[in-house]
Structure formats: C-alpha cells, structure tokens
Amino acid sequence: MRVFLIFITMFFLACSSQNKDWQALENLQPNEGVSYVFEGKVGSKEYDLYVEILKIKENVYSVGAKFSQFEGFFEGFMDENKSFTLENLYLPQSFQGNFYFDDDILGLKAKLDTQGLIFDMDLKLSDKKLNQLHFIKQDFEQETFINGEKLSFHRQDNFIFIPYSTKLEKEAVSKLNTNLSFNVSNLQELRQLAQKEQEDFFKEQGFSNESNVEFINDHKLYFSDDKIALFLVNQYEYLGGNHGLSFIGSRIFSLESGEELSNSTKDLFKDTQDEIFLEFILRSLDEKYGYDLNYDNFELTPTFFVDEEGLELVWQPYELASYAMGHINLRLGFKELKPFINEKSPLAYLFE
Template sequence: MKKVIYIFLLFSSLVFSQNAEISKKDFYFLKGNIGTTPISMYLYIDDNNNLTGKYYYDTIKQVISLKGSINGNTFHLDESINDRIIGSLDGEVSSEMVFTGNWVSADKNNTFSFSFSLDNNYPINKIKIINAKLNIKDDNGSFESSRDAVIIENNKNAKAINRISLDIDETKSINEENIMETLNNLISSQYNTWKETINDKFNMQRNIEVSYIDENIISFSLYNYSYAGGVHGIYNVQPNIYLISTGKRIGLSVSELIDDVADIDLINLMRTKLTRNMSESDFFDFDSITLSDTFDITPTGIKFIWPAYKISDYAHGIIEIEFRYSELKPFVKEDSVFMYLFE
C-alpha cells in the first residue's frame, strides 16, 4: 500500500512539474553627448536585441523615453515624451558599447551627432536582469507567474556591490545558474500549489528596474502584483535604495530625508500636488494625509508613493507625486545622506 502511495505521489509530482521560460536583459548606464550637451542614459537590451530605456540632458533633467532595436552593429531608437515621438537616434554600436551616430528631430529640421558609452568612473554601470516566466491555460483556468532577479556586474569583486545584488531579490545568489534554478523552483512551487487547489486564476509578477544611479547611490523600483482569487489583485511599488560604498539599504523612512514632515509649507505643497489630477473628495480623509514613508529617487527629483487603499480607493490605484529637487530642498535634513542630491 505504501509503495502504491509513493508511486502516486511521484507521478503527481511529475505531472505537475513545469519549467519556467528564462530570459535575460542587460542594463547599461551610459554617459555622453548629443551635440555638445552632456546626457545620461539608462538603456536595456534584451535577448532579442530590443532596446528600451530613458535618457536626460544633464543640464535640463527632463526624462525622455527610448524604444528601438539593434541589428548587427547598427541601431535605431525613437525618443518620446508622453508617448509623442520627438526625435530619433540612428548609428552604430561597438563591441565595447560605444554608441555613435546622429540625432534627428521628428520634424527633420534639426540634426546633431552623438556619442555615448559606459563610464568606468561610476562603480556600477552594467546590470543583468534575469526573468523566469510560466504561462499556462487549461480547463482549470490560467496560471501566470513572472519574476525578475538581479546581478550587478562587479569586476573588482567589491563586497558592497555583491551585498546589493544579494539583497535586491530573494534568490540570495550572484551565480547566474543558481539564480535561474531558484527562480524556476519558486515558480514551479507556485504552479504545483495552484494545480492542487484548482483555482480558476493565478497571476503573480515581480518586475525590477533601475530608478536612479550615480556615484553614490543606486535605486531599484520593484513592481509587485498578485492575484489568487477574489475581486481584484493586490499590487504595489517598492523602492530599494542602496549606498554603493557600503551596500547598505537606505531610504526606509521619510525621517531619513525630511527634517519636519509636519512643516505646514511642505504639507501645503504636498496637497497642491495631490489635487493636481484628483479632487479632495477622492481621498479618504484629505486633511489627515501625511507625507508617505515610501519614496524613490529619480533623475528629476524625489517621488513619494502611497500604496493602493492607503489614502484613496482601489480605483485610484497607487498614488505618486514628485517634488523637484529645488522644491524639496528647504525641507531636507542638513545631515541627510541624500542632501548632496539637492546641491
């Protein structure tokens, strides 16, 4: 009898076993010029040579979105603001990741040469993002799971940088093969649980992107979504900010940044930003809202994030407002580790 049970359990495990699809993309932090103006670029290249990302002029710091592809040693990028294409970049890329070519405005009236490449003066300029994904539909419903993990390139084997790689996701490894195996096991375990409980629908996502990077800090934005039954799923955005010199995670509380969160001028500025696209009646208790403990660094300022349901209903989702560095500077602690961003 025991032998029969063992064979049945083994057979069930084999039936339920599913391998996730693994894909990878590389993140590059690039510096250079369009014409004579310095730029900073965050560029992702996936397995299919698709390009996505953003860049900004160092003097203006307006974020411009990028989308395109590489074909051999040539590439094309369209740039846009608010989904409106404003220009394109065409040129060649070398094996050392040096991009050269011409920028052309959307109306074809302006053309500038460009050049940008990895800047080795920065301690972090290349990151590998590994994704495991499993999508299955059958008579019981649908199962979807996708999860990212991160390895920061660390040619000098700095302990602090390895510490960041180990902390940013739950794989606790900087070995690519181990990470792929761990991600696959996590998703397979989710699938087996779903298969045994015969839920109609399961969806779990974790996406990781770089929000900000400079010589001192790096910030990752983790988007999490989960649905395992009920009216709707649960989702949030979690910033993970690190000191590159030590690998320590920082920015866990607004008290690390702001001197007095009850400052009336700061509160009024926050309220103005909250009601830019919403009315006071859209919030649960508008007059009691305080600055969120959750904040992220961007090239243009500090973004404060309230999870869904925190200050408004689910329909309004995650609520975000951004203070430009010049706006927030009067309220920042003089001894804050972030103070240099405002100088």
C-alpha cells in the same frame, strides 16, 4: 617572425578589449539581458540614459530606455546590426540609432524626435562605478481544471546580477548580489535559483483562490551615481475579481558597502507630519491635478524616487484617487525640499 607574432597578439588583445562591454550581450541566452548606463549630449544638454537590452532569440533583442530629466520610458527592438527604434510609452517622442565602439568604449548614436524637433544624440558608456548589470527574465506557468473550468497560474520575475567586473569593491558587489539575487556568481546559477523560488512560491500559493493567478515582479536600474543605486520595483498581482493591483516602489543601495538603505519618506524627511511641509505637498498636488484627488485622512506616501533632477513622490492606486487614475506622482526639485530633509539621511547629500 617574432615581431609579427607580437603584432598579432596585440591585435587580438585590442579586439578583446574593444568588445568586452558588448561580449556580455553577445554571450547571452534567450531571456537574459544587460543594462547599461550611458552619458553624453542630447542636443546641447548633458543627459544620462539607462538602457535595458533583453535577448528574445538569436539576433532579436527588445530594448527599454529611460533618460534622466525625461518623463516616461522608451521601448522598441534592436536588430542584428545593433540598430534600434524606440518609442516613448507616454509622450509623442521617439529615437532611432545604433550602438558602436570608439576607442574601446561602447557608444550610442541616435536622433531624438520630440514632436518634430530633432536632436542629435552621442552618448558613451558612463564611467560611473555601476555602469553595467545583468538580469534574467523568467516565467513560470501552470494550468489546472477546477469544477470543469481551465485556470492558469503565471509568475514573471526580473532577477538582477551585478558583475564583479564593475568598478565597485568586491565586498560591495557580493552584498548587492546577496540583497538582489541570492549572491550568485553567474547568470546560470541565478536562473537555477530563480526557478526554485518560483516553484516554491507556486507550491505555497497555487490556485487557492480558485481563479486565474498572475504575479509580475520587475526591477530596473532607475538612477545611480558614485554613492547610491536606486532600482524601480514594479509589481502586479491578480488573484481574481475585476482587475489586479499594481505597486510601484524603490529599493536603494549604498555602492560603498552594498547595504540596502531606507526607501521610506519617514527616514528621508525631518517630520512627515509637519504642517508647513504637508501644506506645500498638498498645494503642489493641487497645481498638478486640480481638485480630482481625495485628501480625507491625507498622509505623505512612503514611496519616493530620486534622480539627477530631483525627487518624485508616488501614491499607489486608491490612496488618493480611483483605480482608474492609476498611480499619483509628484516631482519636486532638490532645492525646494532641502529645508525639510533629515540631515542624517544617507541621501541628504543630493539636496545640497
């Protein structure tokens, strides 16, 4: 009998261990989500895959994904069987598959279709220090009538919470959560504080422009290794007029201390006014865009991203081109940028 009880206990402990990475998702409420970092082979090459899963309602989830070394984002849905189909928003690519458990590790198997070329994918949850985080997507809406016209106010935020179960030091997690999400201890507390911030923002902003108002503030994990985590910040603002304005930026954090690092090219490069450096940037822009850009009073953008392959510079709408052209981006390799990097930058190690 005792042996039987020990066996049963071990069985339940194993099941608990097997499901610990998925329980975070199973226990979510609507508009709560989990981000995972997977790693493994796509065809014969190694990739990281950043996956964001949002619970919409019972057994219905939206899924977003970004490959390292791939351009664009994939989006789609997952069903109750943990199966999904995702489409690239910018390129003719898609992949479909499902999540599974193997030796207590969360995995993902799928087939990637790139213009008829099919690649098998077999990825496992990464062993990076930050391989999982939680988030909530929260909407705040109000309506009013001004001069007989119905106006709406809408704000949507994506608030991030780093669980203390990661491999990071607790002090670093606490600092990260202070910077990202009010230093809360759970998603329920995060939702309460997020709601208060949105309400306070509405009291301050309201319908002061006497027009429809929309604000969107979205954070996504874009890149992480054992030293830093970089989040993509996507913001949109409409305060009346023909169209709104969008902004893309980054926030970078040390995973050792949790401190926020500089996200400006002025601190990353030795001299952003260096003629040789600027000539290299302008030549690279011409190779990609031809002569469709406006270089009058040209300045290096402060905005940049890094990933496993290199660095991406981003100019906001109107900085180099018309609003219709959107954001101007330029990807460059680490090696070709190394001569221009500030050796004192905490990101200098990426360019070695």
